[in-house]
Amino acid sequence: MTTDELIIATCLKAGRIMVENGSEISRVDDTMMRIATNAGVPDANTYVTITGVMMSIQGRNATQIAAINKRTIDLEKVSQVNALSRQFAARQIDLPTLYRRLNLIDQAAHSFPLWLQLVGAALVSGPLMIMFRDETVNTWPTVVIGTLGYLVFYLLNRYLKIKFLSELVAALLIGLAAEWAYQVGWGTNINDIIIGGLMPLVPGVPLTNAVRDTLAGNFISGPARGVEAMLSAAALGFGIAVVITLF
Secondary structure (H helix, E strand, O other): OHHHHHHHHHHHHHHHHHOOOOOHHHHHHHHHHEEEEEEEOOOOOEEEOEEEEEEEEEEOOOEEEEEEOOOOHHHHHHHHHHHHHHHHOOOOOOOOHHHHHHHHHHHHOOOHHHHHHHHHHHHHHHHHHHHHHOOOOOHHHHHHHHHHHHHHHHHHHHOOOOOOOHHHHHHHHHHHHHHHEEEEOOOHHHHHHHHHHHHOOOOHHHHHHHHHHHHOOOHHHHHHHHHHHHHHHHHHHHHHHHHHHHO
């Protein structure tokens, strides 16, 4: 691999990891340009969208494209890539080392184990329900149902690889479980339980990134992320609407 090819491969690897794991486009572009500039290529050109990353070196006939086929939320990996780019800028690591470490980050499993994600879902469900509804009576059923809904979403998304379908099924389960809890007297307000149970699945980060990308002038990635967030919200809303209609 030539030096130019290594520079482009390293930049594309960093950019792809960041986009796949939920970074906003402006941060991806900044990280790629930081790596290229400190590798001795200040005149590099980058083009970043949520479906692909492109980079070329002006005047050297060197261009590569990296496709992005999956997207999730893992801000730990985004932070690690950003930290590595700054170490490279400070000359603490060289380019081959940076490339190898990016490969390790790319191949690493999810930063947080499932049990910790479930704990996070529980902590999001109950406290947010209390904050929104200003009552604590339905805290425990909300915590249990929110955690169960996230577990169903995680397992389905892992094996089916269809995020929106996984969210739809999880929302159906949350609605049915909330109705059951209300019918048996475990909960007193089905609306409160549903609101809290859905909180771990609400697409907050994609929506935030959509706004940030649009405000930064990325009129392709911003609206695209917005559509993705709205599809997730629609899947959740449709699942709950079906349960409400049936019962």
